[in-house]
Amino acid sequence: MSDDADLRENFASLRIEDLRRVPSFTQVVGRSRPASRPDFRLAAGVLCVLAALVAGPALWQSRARAPASKGAATSLTDWRSPTDFLLSTAGLQTWRTVPVIGEPLPGDPGAFLHFNDTGPAPRAGREHS
Amino acid sequence: MRRYGVTNTNMQRELEQLHESSLAWARYCCRQSTEEAEDLLQEVYLRVLDGRARFDGRSSFKTWLFAVIRRASRARIRARWLHLDLLERWFRAEAHTIREAEPAQRFQESERNQRFRGALARLAQRQQEVLHLVFYQGLTVEESATMLGISLGSARTHFARGKQRLRELLQGEDLR
Numbered sequence: 001m002s003d004d005a006d007l008r009e010n011f012a013s014l015r016i017e018d019l020r021r022v023p024s025f026t027q028v029v030g031r032s033r034p035a036s037r038p039d040f041r042l043a044a045g046v047l048c049v050l051a052a053l054v055a056g057p058a059l060w061q062s063r064a065r066a067p068a069s070k071g072a073a074t075s076l077t078d079w080r081s082p083t084d085f086l087l088s089t090a091g092l093q094t095w096r097t098v099p100v101i102g103e104p105l106p107g108d109p110g111a112f113l114h115f116n117d118t119g120p121a122p123r124a125g126r127e128h129s
Numbered sequence: 130m131r132r133y134g135v136t137n138t139n140m141q142r143e144l145e146q147l148h149e150s151s152l153a154w155a156r157y158c159c160r161q162s163t164e165e166a167e168d169l170l171q172e173v174y175l176r177v178l179d180g181r182a183r184f185d186g187r188s189s190f191k192t193w194l195f196a197v198i199r200r201a202s203r204a205r206i207r208a209r210w211l212h213l214d215l216l217e218r219w220f221r222a223e224a225h226t227i228r229e230a231e232p233a234q235r236f237q238e239s240e241r242n243q244r245f246r247g248a249l250a251r252l253a254q255r256q257q258e259v260l261h262l263v264f265y266q267g268l269t270v271e272e273s274a275t276m277l278g279i280s281l282g283s284a285r286t287h288f289a290r291g292k293q294r295l296r297e298l299l300q301g302e303d304l305r
Contacts, residue, residue, distance in 0.1 A: 004264070007292060010245045010299075011264035017242050018153050021163070025148040028167050029174050 137178065143190050144174055150266055154195050157261050158202035161246070173201050192268070192276045199276070248298040256291030259284055 023031075144151070152170055159165035173194075176182040182197050184190060249257060255277070262273040274284035 004292065006299075007260070007295065008264055010242075011260075013239075014242055014245065015153065015265055017239065018156070019149060022149050022152055023167065025145045025174075028148070028152070028171050029178075031167060031171055 140177060140184070144177060144194070147191055147194060150191070151194060151198060153265060154261070155198050155202070157257075157265075158199055169198065169202055169205065173198050176201070188275055189272070191266075192272050195262070195266070195268075196276050196278075245299070248295060251298055252291050252294055253287075255279070255287045256294065259287045260291045260295065263288060 151173075152166060155170045155173075156163060156166035159169055173182070177184075177194070177197070184193050187193075188196075249260070252260070258277055259270065259273050262268045262276065263270060268276070270284050270288050271281055273288075274281045277284065279287075
């Protein structure tokens with residue numbers, strides 16, 4: 001492809017430059033191997049085993065010390081939400097019990113439920129002529 | 130030892146004949162690091178000579194050898210990660226993933242070639258590979274496709290786009 005002459009020329013120039021510093025075949029085959037690196041996979045494995053040996057018995061002991069009742073699964077009906085207390089607002093009992101006329105309101109001994117006689121009279125039904 | 134009509138002596142002769150091209154390809158696979166490339170090539174040569182890598186005769190010897198070099202370089206990169214390279218670097222404070230070309234070596238290169246290499250390095254990996262194999266190594270696009278394990282159509286696309294992009298970059302550098 002004549003169009004690619006420019007690129008071929010550049011690549012040829014690179015090749016000529018590279019050829020100047022090519023070691024011989026025997027040099028490459030016979031070159032000393034790089035010093036073997038320590039096997040870090042092995043080191044990581046040994047580290048994991050050591051960690052398991054140290055942490056394993058400690059974990060086992062802590063589980064053995066825990067009371068049996070705590071270990072039992074909590075029944076669904078006994079379960080309480082940890083944020084249940086947020087629902088305990090002031091005057092909650094008022095909503096849960098039926099107030100009795102003449103008796104103090106639950107949770108508020110000073111307050112009495114009574115009818116207000118002076119209040120507006122109940123509205124009469126619409127009269128039809 | 131005789132495999133597919135190629136004796137060990139013949140194999141060595143073949144390797145010697147392709148040595149310069151193989152080193153250039155290995156250097157390319159190792160991002161222009163000569164030391165790394167020679168190390169990689171030694172590993173491949175030994176593997177070929179002691180029969181761990183076997184030429185099956187399905188392609189030309191050069192195509193097969195280049196594929197072995199490429200696979201070996203990829204395997205090295207993968208192995209580095211498996212060898213907890215980060216941990217090793219931390220211990221040794223030595224950045225050695227893929228060493229860049231040595232400064233002295235770079236200094237020896239002509240400025241023009243250096244700029245050309247720079248433009249080439251800015252191409253996509255596949256485009257670089259196809260252009261190197263075709264223009265530098267003298268393989269056909271079809272042989273390059275076989276070597277890289279991609280379809281001929283894909284190789285042609287990489288070749289055409291690579292050339293176009295390289296020309297654009299060279300025009301920017303005024304190297305054409």
